[in-house]
Amino acid sequence: MAAESSPNADVEALSYEDAREQLLGVVGKLEAGGASLEESLALWERGEALAKRCEQWLEGARKRLAAARDQAAEG
Secondary structure (H helix, E strand, O other): OOOOOOOOHHHHHOOHHHHHHHHHHHHHHHHHOOOOHHHHHHHHHHHHHHHHHHHHHHHHHHHHHHHHHHHHHHO
16 A cells, blocks of 8 residues: 555645634534535544644744744843
């Protein structure tokens, strides 16, 4: 069996805004129901990947703000 890339591999390249928008879409689809179990699991996994990407962006922003504050306090 050949190794396949993750179906959510594209998430790593998304901006915060794009990841958040897609996450809202995933949540809406899950809340609407009607998807098969397999589709629901795929949506859930994508939602988890998107949420993680948003957290990465936010953590990066927190670090940049802290560094800017520290630099301003020194200057």
